[in-house]
Amino acid sequence: MGERRQLINLAYRLLGSLAEAEDAVQETYARWYSMSRQQQDAIQSPGAWLTTVASRICLDLLGSARARRERYVGEWLPEPLPDPGEWLGVRPGGITADPADRVTLDESVSMAFLVVLESLTGAQRVAFILHDVFGYSFAEVAEVTGRTSDACRQLASTARRRIRDAQPPESPTAQQASIVRSFKRAWEAKDINALVGLLDPGAIVVADGGGLVSAALQPIEGGEQIARYIVDLAGQVSGSVRILERTVNGQPGLVAQQDGVIVTVFAFGIARDRIQNIWAVRNPDKLQPWAAS
Numbered sequence: 001m002g003e004r005r006q007l008i009n010l011a012y013r014l015l016g017s018l019a020e021a022e023d024a025v026q027e028t029y030a031r032w033y034s035m036s037r038q039q040q041d042a043i044q045s046p047g048a049w050l051t052t053v054a055s056r057i058c059l060d061l062l063g064s065a066r067a068r069r070e071r072y073v074g075e076w077l078p079e080p081l082p083d084p085g086e087w088l089g090v091r092p093g094g095i096t097a098d099p100a101d102r103v104t105l106d107e108s109v110s111m112a113f114l115v116v117l118e119s120l121t122g123a124q125r126v127a128f129i130l131h132d133v134f135g136y137s138f139a140e141v142a143e144v145t146g147r148t149s150d151a152c153r154q155l156a157s158t159a160r161r162r163i164r165d166a167q168p169p170e171s172p173t174a175q176q177a178s179i180v181r182s183f184k185r186a187w188e189a190k191d192i193n194a195l196v197g198l199l200d201p202g203a204i205v206v207a208d209g210g211g212l213v214s215a216a217l218q219p220i221e222g223g224e225q226i227a228r229y230i231v232d233l234a235g236q237v238s239g240s241v242r243i244l245e246r247t248v249n250g251q252p253g254l255v256a257q258q259d260g261v262i263v264t265v266f267a268f269g270i271a272r273d274r275i276q277n278i279w280a281v282r283n284p285d286k287l288q289p290w291a292a293s
Contacts, residue, residue, distance in 0.1 A: 007028060007050060009104050010130075013117075019079070024057045032046075052143055055126055059122050059145065075217070075219065081103055081289055112267075127156040128155070171273060179268075180252040186198065187230055192227045199275050204219050205226050205278045208286070246265075251267065
């Protein structure tokens with residue numbers, strides 16, 4: 001069971017969903033405990049076995065996820081995670097998450113990174129995450145994917161190139177925090193000019209409500225259009241909504257809190273001193289780790 005946190009970290013990066021990651025790890029352990037003690041003892045490295053099985057389960061889930069997401073209402077975004085210090089992890093039914101399940105937040109779990117991963121094939125994603133993020137050899141990756149080491153090397157190389165091309169160099173974290181704070185103040189002041197000055201002219205907002213709550217079904221593009229859109233939103237919400245600064249997937253972000261409940265999590269992609277992307281997650285099923293944070 002000492003491998004559980006490593007497996008959760010791996011599965012979340014592969015799937016972009018904590019709930020699906022937990023299910024994948026649960027299935028991994030179910031397969032382990034379904035074996036006899038003699039079969040378990042014959043496995044030289046239980047940790048490697050668990051990683052291989054969890055990765056294969058995730059690879060299968062990635063294949064079926066594409067079909068499910070085609071039926072998804074509106075845009076699909078990865079599940080955002082709070083800072084571990086804020087993660088009280090109360091789930092439906094009042095069950096508190098095991099601290100060992102918490103995901104380690106680093107650059108390989110930023111919202112910008114996870115969004116780019118969504119554009120990769122399942123095999124590319126698995127090869128890249130296992131090799132580049134978790135340091136597994138291509139021979140070990142080949143064992144998971146059922147492909148040759150050379151094929152896995154090519155998969156990871158393609159993924160690496162696509163990720164590099166899609167992500168401009170990020171601003172330093174302190175600078176990002178300052179820009180997010182300025183964005184919050186301009187939003188609260190309904191200052192369109194200030195917002196336009198913080199947004200890249202080609203900025204994009206993507207919202208995820210999953211058909212469960214209201215959210216823009218299509219991306220909103222253009223700095224001025226976004227500024228006017230969010231100022232209109234500010235005029236529509238009641239005074240009980242508060243915008244708070246929080247860490248989202250290891251990066252400076254914002255949350256909207258209504259009557260003490262977090263109803264929207266905003267993640268930002270910031271480069272060259274401007275906000276390039278805003279990802280707004282409103283689907284309540286994806287906000288469970290924030291329920292009591």
